[in-house]
Amino acid sequence: MSQATTASAPSSPHETSSPSEDATTDLHVTSEAPTVIEWKRDDENDAMTLLSEPDPRSHHITFQMRHLHDPKQPAVFFSLHIPAKLKGMSRDTQILVQIPADRILSLEHESPVTAPNTKLGARPVCRLTFHLRSPVDIIVPAEVPIAPLRAHKAATGQVLDLLPSLGRVTRLVVYVPANAFPKHKLDPICAAITEGRLVSTDRSDDLTSLYSGGGGQILRFDDPSDAPPQYDELSAPMAPLLPESSTDLFREKNGRKRSRRDRDSGGSTEEGRSRCCSTDEVMMALVAMRKQMAMQEDRMNYQSRRIDELELQATRYQTELEGANKQTHQLRQELDDAQEQIALLQGRVEVVEQEDLGRLDLEICGLREDLDALQEMEERGGLDSDAENRIANAVTERVTSEMLDSGVAYNATVTFSRP
Numbered sequence: 001m002s003q004a005t006t007a008s009a010p011s012s013p014h015e016t017s018s019p020s021e022d023a024t025t026d027l028h029v030t031s032e033a034p035t036v037i038e039w040k041r042d043d044e045n046d047a048m049t050l051l052s053e054p055d056p057r058s059h060h061i062t063f064q065m066r067h068l069h070d071p072k073q074p075a076v077f078f079s080l081h082i083p084a085k086l087k088g089m090s091r092d093t094q095i096l097v098q099i100p101a102d103r104i105l106s107l108e109h110e111s112p113v114t115a116p117n118t119k120l121g122a123r124p125v126c127r128l129t130f131h132l133r134s135p136v137d138i139i140v141p142a143e144v145p146i147a148p149l150r151a152h153k154a155a156t157g158q159v160l161d162l163l164p165s166l167g168r169v170t171r172l173v174v175y176v177p178a179n180a181f182p183k184h185k186l187d188p189i190c191a192a193i194t195e196g197r198l199v200s201t202d203r204s205d206d207l208t209s210l211y212s213g214g215g216g217q218i219l220r221f222d223d224p225s226d227a228p229p230q231y232d233e234l235s236a237p238m239a240p241l242l243p244e245s246s247t248d249l250f251r252e253k254n255g256r257k258r259s260r261r262d263r264d265s266g267g268s269t270e271e272g273r274s275r276c277c278s279t280d281e282v283m284m285a286l287v288a289m290r291k292q293m294a295m296q297e298d299r300m301n302y303q304s305r306r307i308d309e310l311e312l313q314a315t316r317y318q319t320e321l322e323g324a325n326k327q328t329h330q331l332r333q334e335l336d337d338a339q340e341q342i343a344l345l346q347g348r349v350e351v352v353e354q355e356d357l358g359r360l361d362l363e364i365c366g367l368r369e370d371l372d373a374l375q376e377m378e379e380r381g382g383l384d385s386d387a388e389n390r391i392a393n394a395v396t397e398r399v400t401s402e403m404l405d406s407g408v409a410y411n412a413t414v415t416f417s418r419p
Contacts, residue, residue: 031063
């Protein structure tokens with residue numbers, strides 16, 4: 001059976017089950033990225049083990065490095081976060097793997113390297129190799145029963161099957177995206193760790209601050225025989241929903257009451273035990289129903305938040321649509337005004353064209369009359385007095401107009417004589 005070092009603090013059932021610590025001002029999260037973990041198993045084959053699929057599989061295992069920038073006492077802390085679904089928890093949680101700086105003999109980094117699988121995608125990958133003095137700490141929430149540690153789903157069960165081997169290694173390889181841990185950041189940290197100038201952060205061993213104040217417990221796998229049973233071995237039997245001590249006490253009290261009633265009514269002991277077991281089953285069913293109701297309530301709260309988000313988004317879209325409609329109406333009004341102005345201009349142009357055409361027609365008619373008169377005079381051999389007067393007047397007007405346009409005033413008389 002696995003052992004655990006536990007420290008806990010009161011917590012609300014509605015708090016999230018993430019292994020985040022209390023807010024501290026001295027820690028600076030320099031990098032956090034998806035990761036794939038690799039180590040050599042401690043069996044006869046010395047086979048390499050790869051851990052990349054958490055529960056749910058759509059999520060990522062993440063690697064985090066926190067660095068305390070203190071010239072007098074610099075500190076660093078590494079941790080791995082594995083999403084999981086554990087029995088005894090009404091919500092998803094994370095298995096936390098802590099790598100304190102004082103346990104690291106050396107840290108090597110190499111980039112770019114070939115990724116062990118496609119979990120990190122096609123981007124360049126950096127490989128971090130930890131050489132440890134002692135194994136890492138594997139931590140789960142303090143409220144989770146670890147005797148034995150059980151999984152809700154097969155994906156978490158596969159993770160739990162690898163924890164004993166992970167909890168005993170002293171060489172650990174972590175693959176992360178290369179852009180999350182650039183070389184200029186890793187070089188001084190690796191050198192400081194190798195030279196022994198870095199220590200773990202002050203709060204790295206504070207289990208009470210983990211999981212939103214709910215506390216954490218460290219799993220111990222000192223002996224391979226202490227490892228939790230395989231997931232397949234635990235999938236068939238159903239764990240009791242009530243603590244064993246509470247169930248025994250409940251059965252003892254009800255057993256005594258049933259025995260007295262059986263003696264008073266002449267009933268058999270076996271019948272009383274049957275009633276007691278039936279009552280236990282009812283209590284267990286009630287506890288299961290309460291858990292189911294709590295899960296349903298969480299799901300309803302999530303759906304309610306989602307509906308609120310969708311309603312807010314719909315309101316924003318409605319506002320944008322109203323603004324677009326108003327702008328369209330304004331543009332349509334401007335277009336109508338422009339069309340009216342164009343129609344007015346076209347009307348004015350047509351009026352001017354009609355006036356000009358009428359004037360030209362009159363002038364043309366006058367010229368034709370003059371031409372006809374000239375032709376008649378040529379045929380008669382001379383000009384009559386009316387024609388001479390019209391020609392003289394036209395010439396006089398033209399000469400006068402030319403003089404006035406030149407800006408000089410003249411007092412002259414134009415005289416025509418017949419040749």
